[in-house]
Amino acid sequence: MFSNLSGNAQRALALGLLALLLLVVVMLLVLPLRNAFSASDERIAELQFRLQKYSTLAGRQTQIRAELEALLQQDSSGEELLGGASTAIAGANLQALLKQVVQQAGGRLESTQALPEVLQGAMERIAIRAQFSGNIEALQQVLHGIEFRKPLLFIDKMEVRIKRVRRSRIAQQELGAGQQLSVSLQVSGFRRLEAEG
Structure with a gap:
């Protein structure tokens, strides 16, 4: 069937088949990899945001501990609560x-x-x-x-x-x-x- 074609037509057909094969390889291998990398980039950005947030909180740790101590002292005084043994x-x-x-x-x-x-x-x-x-x-x-x-x-x-x-x-x-x-x-x-x- 392909032997009836001229040399130029056979080359064009071969190039077309090669392009089709490359397109299939791209669709099956390259696009899923690109999508996976894109999802990984989004995950990395999310984790970097979380890391920044946690770093900010860690930097405030001493301030938060001081506030907690003040609240615990205030709580132990009991002056905000009603008095009475019963x-x-x-x-x-x-x-x-x-x-x-x-x-x-x-x-x-x-x-x-x-x-x-x-x-x-x-x-x-x-x-x-x-x-x-x-x-x-x-x-x-x-x-x-x-x-x-x-x-x-x-x-x-x-x-x-x-x-x-x-x-x-x-x-x-x-x-x-x-x-x-x-x-x-x-x-x-x-x-x-x-x-x-």
């Missing part, structure tokens, strides 16, 4: 603390109720529900007193209503900022569980 004592301490904050703000504590404690790891969440009355300034001072004091206290829920007082319209207009508010809030703090042993 849940009941810690709850009573929380009630007394809230009563003090409300009275200092010029409010009147009307009721408190202890809520069930909740275990959270090595800590116990102590919560109370309280209701007090006072004007807007008293509310602001109570919120400030809770937020910026030790032990750390959290306001979980709060409801504020204007207290309805029977007065004439003129007296209400004169009262203005002195309106009485009825505030109901749920305050919680944490107590470290004592190690049993």
Whole structure:
């Protein structure tokens, strides 16, 4: 079949077959190798990024250790936690603390109720529900007193209503900022569980 072709046609056919063979070799060998090298380059870039990140963290190791030591010392002091040898004592301490904050703000504590404690790891969440009355300034001072004091206290829920007082319209207009508010809030703090042993 190929013997009928002229010399030039046979050479062209041979060159075409050789080119086809080279193309197949390239497709089967070279392209997969190139793809593998490309994937390796991406992996190398990712590992270099990680190495840089870990090197940065390793450089901050002494700073992080110093911060950890400060936190451990602060934690061992326990001033951020409610005091008390038992849940009941810690709850009573929380009630007394809230009563003090409300009275200092010029409010009147009307009721408190202890809520069930909740275990959270090595800590116990102590919560109370309280209701007090006072004007807007008293509310602001109570919120400030809770937020910026030790032990750390959290306001979980709060409801504020204007207290309805029977007065004439003129007296209400004169009262203005002195309106009485009825505030109901749920305050919680944490107590470290004592190690049993």
